[in-house]
Amino acid sequence: MKTKLNNKSEVKVMTGNETAALAATLCRPDIVAAYPITPQTEVVEKLAQYHASGKLDAEIINVEGENSAMNSITAASLAGGRVFTATSSWGLVFMYDAILVTAGARAPVVMVNVNRETPGMIAVSSGQQDMISTRDCGWIFLIAEDCQEILDMVIMAYRLAEDHDIQIPVMVHYDGFYLSYMAERVEIPFQKNVDDFLSVLKQQPERTKLMPGELLGCGSHGILGGYMEMRHKHCQAMERAKGKFEQINLEFEKKFNKNYGGQVEEYKLYDADIALLASGSMCGTIKTVIDEKRKHGIKIGLLRLRMFRPFPNEKIVQALKGKKCVGVVDRSLCFGFKHGPICVELRSFLSDIGDTKILSFIDGIANTDIKKDNVKKMIDLIIAGSKGEDVPEVTWVSYDENHGGN
Amino acid sequence: MVEKKKKRLSKVFDYLKHEDPFAKGVAFCAGCPLELLVRFIPQVLGNDIVITGTPSCSAPVLMGQNTGSWHKLSYYGTLMTGAAANATGLVRYYNRAGIDNTVICFNGDGTAADIGFGNLSGAAERNEPFIYICYDNEGYMNTGIQRSSTTPFGARTTTTQVGVNSRGKNLRRKNLAMIMAMHKIPYAATATMSNLEDLAQKLLKAKQIKEKGFCYLHVFCPCPTGWGVGPDMSIELCRKAVKTNYFPLWEALNGNFSFSKQVKKPKPVKEYTKLIKKFNHLSDQELDILQKDIDYEYSIIKAMTKLEKEIK
Numbered sequence: 081m082k083t084k085l086n087n088k089s090e091v092k093v094m095t096g097n098e099t100a101a102l103a104a105t106l107c108r109p110d111i112v113a114a115y116p117i118t119p120q121t122e123v124v125e126k127l128a129q130y131h132a133s134g135k136l137d138a139e140i141i142n143v144e145g146e147n148s149a150m151n152s153i154t155a156a157s158l159a160g161g162r163v164f165t166a167t168s169s170w171g172l173v174f175m176y177d178a179i180l181v182t183a184g185a186r187a188p189v190v191m192v193n194v195n196r197e198t199p200g201m202i203a204v205s206s207g208q209q210d211m212i213s214t215r216d217c218g219w220i221f222l223i224a225e226d227c228q229e230i231l232d233m234v235i236m237a238y239r240l241a242e243d244h245d246i247q248i249p250v251m252v253h254y255d256g257f258y259l260s261y262m263a264e265r266v267e268i269p270f271q272k273n274v275d276d277f278l279s280v281l282k283q284q285p286e287r288t289k290l291m292p293g294e295l296l297g298c299g300s301h302g303i304l305g306g307y308m309e310m311r312h313k314h315c316q317a318m319e320r321a322k323g324k325f326e327q328i329n330l331e332f333e334k335k336f337n338k339n340y341g342g343q344v345e346e347y348k349l350y351d352a353d354i355a356l357l358a359s360g361s362m363c364g365t366i367k368t369v370i371d372e373k374r375k376h377g378i379k380i381g382l383l384r385l386r387m388f389r390p391f392p393n394e395k396i397v398q399a400l401k402g403k404k405c406v407g408v409v410d411r412s413l414c415f416g417f418k419h420g421p422i423c424v425e426l427r428s429f430l431s432d433i434g435d436t437k438i439l440s441f442i443d444g445i446a447n448t449d450i451k452k453d454n455v456k457k458m459i460d461l462i463i464a465g466s467k468g469e470d471v472p473e474v475t476w477v478s479y480d481e482n483h484g485g486n
Numbered sequence: 487m488v489e490k491k492k493k494r495l496s497k498v499f500d501y502l503k504h505e506d507p508f509a510k511g512v513a514f515c516a517g518c519p520l521e522l523l524v525r526f527i528p529q530v531l532g533n534d535i536v537i538t539g540t541p542s543c544s545a546p547v548l549m550g551q552n553t554g555s556w557h558k559l560s561y562y563g564t565l566m567t568g569a570a571a572n573a574t575g576l577v578r579y580y581n582r583a584g585i586d587n588t589v590i591c592f593n594g595d596g597t598a599a600d601i602g603f604g605n606l607s608g609a610a611e612r613n614e615p616f617i618y619i620c621y622d623n624e625g626y627m628n629t630g631i632q633r634s635s636t637t638p639f640g641a642r643t644t645t646t647q648v649g650v651n652s653r654g655k656n657l658r659r660k661n662l663a664m665i666m667a668m669h670k671i672p673y674a675a676t677a678t679m680s681n682l683e684d685l686a687q688k689l690l691k692a693k694q695i696k697e698k699g700f701c702y703l704h705v706f707c708p709c710p711t712g713w714g715v716g717p718d719m720s721i722e723l724c725r726k727a728v729k730t731n732y733f734p735l736w737e738a739l740n741g742n743f744s745f746s747k748q749v750k751k752p753k754p755v756k757e758y759t760k761l762i763k764k765f766n767h768l769s770d771q772e773l774d775i776l777q778k779d780i781d782y783e784y785s786i787i788k789a790m791t792k793l794e795k796e797i798k
C-alpha cells in the first residue's frame with residue numbers, strides 16, 4: 081500500500097460504463113465492434129469518443145447488430161488481433177450462436193456484459209438473467225463488484241484469455257443500472273504499467289493464426305474423435321483457468337497494489353458460522369450490513385463470487401465448510417428449479433460442504449433494489465435456519481408470494 | 487472450325503495462372519458445377535486467398551473433417567448467420583496489421599439472401615474491403631432441397647411441393663444481385679459457369695476493386711441433384727439461363743450498370759425450364775407468369791444500363 085500513489089496516473093469519478101471503455105482502451109485492442117443497448121450504450125459511445133480523439137488506436141467496426149459484433153471480432157481474434165466488445169441482455173442473446181463459436185474456436189476474445197433481464201422487450205431492468213441464460217457457452221465468466229474492479233478485471237481478463245495455457249474467451253459481467261450508471265472514484269493506472277502487465281503474453285509462444293496462403297482450416301470440430309479431443313481440451317483449459325486466475329491476481333497485486341482475492345473474495349468469513357454467497361454490486365450493501373451485524377455479535381461473513389465459469393467449487397467448499405447456514409443470493413432464475421441458479425450449482429457440492437443448511441434468496445431482479453433491509457431480512461432467515469428453525473428453502477425477498485393468480 | 491474451337495478454349499485457360507489447390511476427388515454430387523467454381527476461383531486469383539464460408543453444399547469440401555482436408559487453402563468455416571461479419575473481422579485485422587490479403591466470403595443463396603442477409607447488407611453499407619461470392623442454386627440444397635428466397639416462381643422444392651393445395655413456389659424470386667448493386671458498392675456483378683472468361687475477368691476485377699471496398703459476385707450455379715437434371719446438364723443450364731435472360735450477365739461499378747453479354751434474340755424461358763424437373767408441372771399459364779417475371783427483372787437492368795449512359 082505504500083507505493084500506491086505511484087501506481088495510478090489519475091483518479092477520476094467515472095461510471096461503470098466509462099470505466100469499461102477506458103479499461104479496454106488501456107489494453108490496446110486492435111479491433112473493436114459493438115452495438116448499443118441499454119444499459120451498455122455509454123460503453124460504445126465512449127469507445128467512439130476515445131477513437132475520435134486519438135486515445136484509442138483501434139479499428140472500429142460500426143456493426144449492424146450484436147451478432148455481427150461477435151462474429152467479426154471472433155474472426156479478427158483468430159487472425160491474431162486483440163479484440164473487444166460490450167453488450168447486454170438481448171444483445172448477448174442475439175450473439176448467442178456466435179459466442180458458442182468463439183468458445184469452440186478458443187478465440188481469446190474479451191468482452192463486457194452489462195447484466196440485464198431478458199423476459200421481454202420492456203424488461204429494461206436489473207438482473208443477471210442474461211448471464212445465467214448463457215452460462216454453458218464455454219466462456220470464462222467474471223463478475224465485478226464496483227467500478228474500480230471493472231477496470232482491473234478487464235485488464236486481468238486479457239491476461240487470462242490470451243494466456244497460452246488457457247486461450248478461452250472471457251466475459252466480464254457487471255450489474256446494469258447499478259454499476260453501469262453509477263459514478264464512483266476510480267484509480268486509473270499508468271498506461272506503461274498496463275503495457276508491462278500484458279507484455280507477459282508476448283513472451284509466450286505465438287498462438288495459431290489464420291493467415292492468407294497458410295494452409296489452415298478452422299471452425300470445424302470434425303466428428304467423433306477430433307471433436308471429443310477439442311472439447312476435452314477445452315474442459316481441461318477451463319479447469320486450468322482457476323489456478324491461472326489466482327496467479328494473475330497475485331501478479332496484478334504486485335504491479336498495482338490491489339488484491340481482490342482470486343476466484344472468490346472472502347469477507348469476514350474466517351470466524352463466521354453463518355454466511356451469504358453473492359456476486360456483483362449487491363456485495364457492497366451486504367458488506368455494510370455484515371459490519372453492522374458484527375457489531376451486535378453476529379458472526380456472519382460473505383463469500384463473493386468473482387469467477388462464475390469455471391465454477392470455483394473447491395474454493396467455495398473450502399470457505400463454507402463447517403458453516404451452520406449459508407444463504408445464496410441470486411439475481412436471476414433457474415426455471416424448472418425452485419432455487420436460484422447459483423444456489424442450484426452450490427447444492428451440487430452439498431455433500432462436500434457437509435451438513436450446512438443452504439437457503440436460496442431471489443432478489444434484485446426487475447429493478448428492485450437490494451437494500452440494507454432486504455439483506456437484514458435474509459440474515460434473519462439465515463440465523464433462524466442456523467438454529468434449526470423451520471425456514472423456507474427459497475425466498476423471493478422483494479415479492480409477496482401470497483399475491484394470488486397464476 | 488476445329489482450330490477456332492481450340493482458340494476459344496485456350497482463352498479460358500489463359501486465366502488459370504495458379505495451381506488447383508483441390509484434391510482430385512471431392513465430395514460434391516456428380517456434375518455439380520459448384521466443384522468447377524471452387525476449383526476455378528483459386529486458379530484465377532491465386533492460392534493465397536482466405537475463404538470463409540458457412541454450412542452449405544460447399545462446406546463439406548471446403549471445411550474438411552477432423553484433420554483431413556480436400557484443399558490447400560486457408561478456410562474459416564462459421565455459421566450461416568454471420569458470414570459477412572466474419573469476413574469483415576478478418577479483413578479489418580489483416581489491413582491493420584499490414585498483411586496482404588484477398589478475403590473471399592463464399593456462401594450459398596440461403597446464407598446470402600436469407601439468414602445472413604442482414605450482415606451482408608451491413609458489410610456492403612460499410613464498404614468492407616473483401617469479395618462476397620454468392621453461388622445461387624436457388625434453394626437450401628445441403629439440408630435436402632428446400633426453397634429459399636431466390637427459388638423462382640413455380641419451382642418444386644421439398645418445402646414448395648406440388649399437390650392439390652400447392653403448385654410449387656407461388657412467390658417470385660428475390661433479385662439479390664440487384665439489391666446488392668443498389669448499395670452502390672464499388673463492384674457488383676453476375677456470372678455463371680457457361681461464360682468462364684467473363685467469370686474470370688469479373689473475379690480479377692473484384693480482386694483489384696476490393697482495395698476500394700466491397701465487391702459482390704452473384705454466380706448462377708445449378709444443382710443437378712436438387713433440380714432433377716442429369717450430371718451432364720449443368721453447363722447447358724447455365725448457358726440456357728443466359729440465353730433466355732433468365733439469368734442476365736451484367737456488372738455495376740459504383741451503381742453504374744452495363745451488360746457483360748447482351749442476348750440479341752432471347753429465347754422464351756420455356757426453353758430453359760423444359761430441361762428441368764422442378765418446373766415440369768408448370769402449365770402454360772404458370773410459365774407465362776414466370777416469363778413476365780423474367781422480363782420485368784430484365785427491363786429493370788436494361789433501364790439501369792441506360793441510366794448509366796445518361797449519368798456519363
Ligand SMILES: Cc1ncc(C[n+]2csc(CCOP(=O)(O)OP(=O)(O)O)c2C)c(N)n1
Nearest residue numbers: 541542543566594595596597625626627628
Ligand atoms: C442457423 C442455421 N440454421 C439452419 C442450418 C441448417 N442448414 C445447413 S445448410 C443449410 C442450407 C444452406 O443453403 P445455401 O446457403 O443456399 O447453400 P446450399 O446448401 O444450397 O449450397 C441449412 C438451412 C444451419 N446450419 N444454421
Ligand code: SF4
Nearest residue numbers: 515518543709710711
Ligand atoms: S445437392 Fe446440388 S448443390 Fe449440393 S452438391 Fe449436390 S448437386 Fe451440388
Ligand SMILES: [Mg+2]
Nearest residue numbers: 594595623625
Ligand atoms: Mg443454395
